[in-house]
Amino acid sequence: MSEVLNAFALGFLTMIRVFVLIALASVIWTPIGIYVGLRPKLAAIVQPLAQFLAAFPANLLFPLVVIGVVTFHLNPDIWLSPLMVLGTQWYILFNVIAGASGLPRDMRDAGDNFGVRGWLWWRRIALPAVFPFYVTGAITASGGSWNAAIVAEFVNWGHQTLHAHGLGDYIQRASVAGDFHRIVLGTAVMAILVSIINRIFWRPLYWYAERKFRMT
Amino acid sequence: MDALLALKDIRRAFPRPGGSELLVLDDVNLTVKQGEIVGLLGRSGSGKSTLLRIIAGLSAPTSGSAVYLGQEIDGPAKGIAMVFQSFALFPWLTVLENVQLGLEALKLSPEEIRKRALEAIDLIGLDGYESAYPRELSGGMRQRVGFARALVVHPNILLMDEPFSALDVLTAENLRTDLIELWSEGDLPIKGIILVTHNIEEAVLMCDRVCLFSTNPGKIVSEIPIPLRQPRDRNDPAFSALVERIYVEMTARRAERLTQKSERATMGTILHRVSANSIAGLIENVAAAPYNGKADLPELASELTMEVDELFPIAEAMQMLRLADIEGGDIKLTETGKRFAAEETDERKRIFARLLIRYVPLAAHMRRVLDERESHTASWNRFLDELEDHMTEDAADETLTTVIGWARYAELFSYDDDAAMFSLENPA
Structure with a gap:
């Protein structure tokens, strides 16, 4: 029983990591995606690039991070976390780009015509316009990040192994040790947590976005 | 002030x-x-x-x-x-x-x-x-x-x-x-x-x-x-x-412009979306009583409950194909136009095909390319790129779409929208 609680506690840590990193990725990529999406020529270059990066096996870059964390004596609980969104953040970017490029010209014109600028423009026009697209991207990114946790919280390079406390690390340790029971337990807990989060957070958010913010 | x-x-x-x-x-x-x-x-x-x-x-x-x-x-x-x-x-x-x-x-x-x-x-x-x-x-x-x-x-x-x-x-x-x-x-x-x-x-x-x-x-x-x-x-x-x-x-202005510009359409002429059926329909209307081959456009428009914007492109297409002449506010069928009105569908299609080849350089050009190629096929982009040398992308798109409709009616060539390919095959 305490093993189950332990797995859930670790799952909770991973969940916080996923949320924090998706939030960070959102803050960075949403404005950039909007900027790019409103410029068709730029979008034509960036969009395929983002799709390529989403497909690129991000774990090839993990050794670099391991070397960095070891060299600078950084806290692996924090500094291994970005690896989880390395490959998945791009879903946010390219969905937001798609959303922004779909904003009808008349609506952009209306905003310009009425002098809507600055923060008012972001708040009333740009962010609502891409919101449904953003949510789609964030759901995909979040799901992918949970999976990525298994390789991101337990990283080795040569004889160096780094751990971050979390459910991904728990599952990976169990599989390295050949501990079948823990693998099953860890995987089950991850599946349960992901389902719960989808049900109480992402799905309602998705429907809200579809209902209120869709163009058609 | x-x-x-x-x-x-x-x-x-x-x-x-x-x-x-x-x-x-x-x-x-x-x-x-x-x-x-x-x-x-x-x-x-x-x-x-x-x-x-x-x-x-x-x-x-x-x-x-x-x-x-x-x-x-x-x-x-x-x-x-x-x-x-x-x-x-x-x-x-x-x-x-x-x-x-x-x-x-x-x-x-x-x-x-x-x-x-x-x-x-x-x-x-x-x-x-x-x-x-x-x-x-x-x-x-x-x-x-x-x-x-x-x-x-x-x-x-x-x-x-x-x-x-x-x-x-x-x-x-x-x-x-x-x-x-x-x-x-x-x-x-x-x-x-x-x-x-x-x-x-x-x-x-x-x-x-x-x-x-x-x-x-x-x-x-x-x-x-x-x-x-x-x-x-x-x-x-x-x-x-x-x-x-x-x-x-x-x-009057538009008729003047049409005659002034050149007698014939060129590769650079934008074809507005007018279906062959609406051309045929308008010809029938003008040919029939009370017009008997010549109609006042405003009168015709109000009878057909159409707006200028809808009637003009059809009349212009008819003029381009020499099916009718436009003068002042009138539209008048040519001899070809009258013959078209009198014929059944099959003969109409043959007339239409001849007019396309003779008066619409784009249609003639497309048919020629398809004839010359061994495969008798060509892609949408092949012609779109060519048109874009003469007009904007939107206009090229519209022109190509229009010519597809006309060519289908005239059975001049066919187009497969899924593959975006033109061919000489008759799908039937």
Whole structure:
């Protein structure tokens, strides 16, 4: 029983990591995606690039991070976390780009015509316009990040192994040790947590976005 | 003095792939005085909307100057508000929030914003709809929100880009009447209106002055004052006379342009979306009694309950194919046109195919390419790229789509939309 609680506690840590990193990725990529999406020529270059990066096996870059964390004596609980969104953040970017490029010209014109600028423009026009697209991207990114946790919280390079406390690390340790029971337990807990989060957070958010913010 | 807006030698060209440019507006001069409603009348694609965007500061002219109240327009100007054909409301904002947006941008106090928004909503007849979302409203009510949103900022000039053309006939008339009534009684917080339209009656009903636009490039070819008092009556003989006069002027200009430009269409001729069936239908109509081969276009239009914008492209296509001649306000079938009218479907198709080869260089060219190729196939992009040397991407797309329709009717070649391939095969 305490093993189950332990797995859930670790799952909770991973969940916080996923949320924090998706939030960070959102803050960075949403404005950039909007900027790019409103410029068709730029979008034509960036969009395929983002799709390529989403497909690129991000774990090839993990050794670099391991070397960095070891060299600078950084806290692996924090500094291994970005690896989880390395490959998945791009879903946010390219969905937001798609959303922004779909904003009808008349609506952009209306905003310009009425002098809507600055923060008012972001708040009333740009962010609502891409919101449904953003949510789609964030759901995909979040799901992918949970999976990525298994390789991101337990990283080795040569004889160096780094751990971050979390459910991904728990599952990976169990599989390295050949501990079948823990693998099953860890995987089950991850599946349960992901389902719960989808049900109480992402799905309602998705429907809200579809209902209120869709163009058609 | 008293000029709200002065446009001088406005020219607008868009760069084309290949280095050349497409001239959309040329040599446009226009002055709008206080208290005037000015109509810009022309068919779609005549650059009227581009001109409106220039006035709104959303687009810059290639050369020439646009001066609003003594100031050069170099970006969206305070005091010029626009109403869009597509309404362009923000679906995530309620009616009240949509109307308040322009006031928020003016950084007024929240109380002032609310007060003025509610006034505008009240004025335009949207009471009770404040908390509704645009998707819950009918087209007519949505456009009322569009008007309220523009009026609430108390603009000096109200720009209207085909504001009624997305609405059904009754709704449009209702909204026009309400607007004119408010304007005539001085209830609107505006000093002048510019209305872009392709509807002659609408222009005569609402405007003090109508500027006729030609196409390719867009140019003001004539200015017609409408000296009738408001409210105007469509059944008033003076009203009909003005409509007729504008109609004749538009047809005459276009016929002149067609004959002037060149006797024949070229690879660079834009083909507007006209189906072979509508051409056949119009020929039958003109051939039959009471016209017997020659019809007055305005009369024909009203009998067919069509607008100029719909009738002109068909008549023009007929002229291009030498099925009819256009003169003054009349359309007259040629010998070929009369023979076409008399024949059954199969022979009609043969006639149509011959005319395409002879008078539509694009169709002839496409057939030739398909004949010459061993595979007898060619891709959509093969011809689209070629057309884009002569016209914009949109125009090339439209032209190709039109020619596909004609070629299918004439059984000249076929097109597979899924594969985007032309071929000589008959799918049947």
